[in-house]
Amino acid sequence: MQLPAPRGPLTERLFAELARPPHAFGPPPAGPYGDRRGDPCFGEEDAQLALFVCYELHYQGVDGVDDRWEWNPSLLTLRERLETWFEGWLARRVPRPPAPPSREVPRALAALVAADDGPSLSAYLRSRANTAQFREFVVHRSIYQLKEADPHTWGIPRLLGRPKAALVEIQSDEYGGGRPERMHAELFRATMRGLGLDDSYGAYLGLVPGATLAITNVMSLFGLHRRRRGALLGHLAAFEMTSSLPNRRYSQGLRRLGGDAGARRYFDEHVQADAVHEQIAAHDMCGAFAAEHPGLTGDILYGAACALTLDRLFAEHLLGRWREGRTSLRETDAEVTVR
Numbered sequence: 273m274q275l276p277a278p279r280g281p282l283t284e285r286l287f288a289e290l291a292r293p294p295h296a297f298g299p300p301p302a303g304p305y306g307d308r309r310g311d312p313c314f315g316e317e318d319a320q321l322a323l324f325v326c327y328e329l330h331y332q333g334v335d336g337v338d339d340r341w342e343w344n345p346s347l348l349t350l351r352e353r354l355e356t357w358f359e360g361w362l363a364r365r366v367p368r369p370p371a372p373p374s375r376e377v378p379r380a381l382a383a384l385v386a387a388d389d390g391p392s393l394s395a396y397l398r399s400r401a402n403t404a405q406f407r408e409f410v411v412h413r414s415i416y417q418l419k420e421a422d423p424h425t426w427g428i429p430r431l432l433g434r435p436k437a438a439l440v441e442i443q444s445d446e447y448g449g450g451r452p453e454r455m456h457a458e459l460f461r462a463t464m465r466g467l468g469l470d471d472s473y474g475a476y477l478g479l480v481p482g483a484t485l486a487i488t489n490v491m492s493l494f495g496l497h498r499r500r501r502g503a504l505l506g507h508l509a510a511f512e513m514t515s516s517l518p519n520r521r522y523s524q525g526l527r528r529l530g531g532d533a534g535a536r537r538y539f540d541e542h543v544q545a546d547a548v549h550e551q552i553a554a555h556d557m558c559g560a561f562a563a564e565h566p567g568l569t570g571d572i573l574y575g576a577a578c579a580l581t582l583d584r585l586f587a588e589h590l591l592g593r594w595r596e597g598r599t600s601l602r603e604t605d606a607e608v609t610v611r
């Protein structure tokens with residue numbers, strides 16, 4: 273992955289440091305970022321991108337950036353400041369659901385999902401989106417889908433017994449069950465190629481707004497901190513529980529726009545797979561984890577609520593921009609390459 277253009281003083285500074293060999297640097301000031309009205313410095317776009325790049329050092333790395341930066345103390349200090357800001361950002365937007373008794377966790381997750389009344393991006397994509405809008409949607413999704421399942425994999429060594437077996441069962445499907453061509457990230461690359469998009473990892477990082485980056489950042493935040501493991505599992509459960517029907521609609525929308533079976537396969541695969549994953553995630557994984565950790569049931573629900581809220585903010589962003597006849601991507605020169 274290449275570093276995209278900086279979006280403000282945080283990323284300007286971070287990218288300049290990363291271009292050099294690992295060294296100590298005085299990190300930029302702690303947040304809040306972008307919360308002071310009219311403050312052009314340290315905006316949310318800037319902070320989300322800085323956090324995303326800090327996390328990327330734990331995934332595929334960044335071209336031209338020394339791998340030793342991953343555990344550099346100055347870098348970790350900056351990352352912690354960004355995470356503290358992001359946790360506050362989440363806390364202001366996601367009301368903490370009441371902590372249910374352990375045995376009620378699967379039911380409470382289902383109720384949380386059922387109560388979600390965000391706008392339906394999938395209904396729009398099924399019946400109304402044009403090809404340019406569908407491509408934009410896939411560009412946004414590529415930021416996560418090309419590393420699909422990786423953030424939740426951080427949870428495996430943090431679990432034991434039944435919840436661990438359940439998480440591994442889900443992840444095994446996400447990674448293709450031993451067949452690289454069936455990996456969900458690979459199926460998504462076929463969707464991208466079918467739409468004439470660049471399927472290389474991180475190709476569109478510079479084009480997506482903070483609302484898109486936040487969706488992946490929250491998973492990395494939960495995955496990389498053991499104390500957040502309850503939220504990580506709840507997040508995955510909400511993901512799986514809200515996947516089957518939307519993916520059917522995405523497939524129908526792409527068929528309406530002329531997408532062939534290969535391009536639609538990613539979505540079709542998730543209609544079946546996630547109907548199964550939903551059950552495993554809610555009962556075998558979250559239910560069993562809650563039984564072992566009754567003090568963490570509130571965290572499970574909070575992780576699920578974060579997933580639902582960030583998805584709603586993402587849908588509102590796309591639909592709002594499209595309603596105005598604008599692109600949902602960042603309005604930079606590079607936009608031309610997607611349209």
Ligand SMILES: [Fe+2]
Pocket residue numbers: 420446456542
């Ligand atoms: Fe998947």
Ligand SMILES: [Fe+2]
Pocket residue numbers: 442446512545546549
């Ligand atoms: Fe799944």
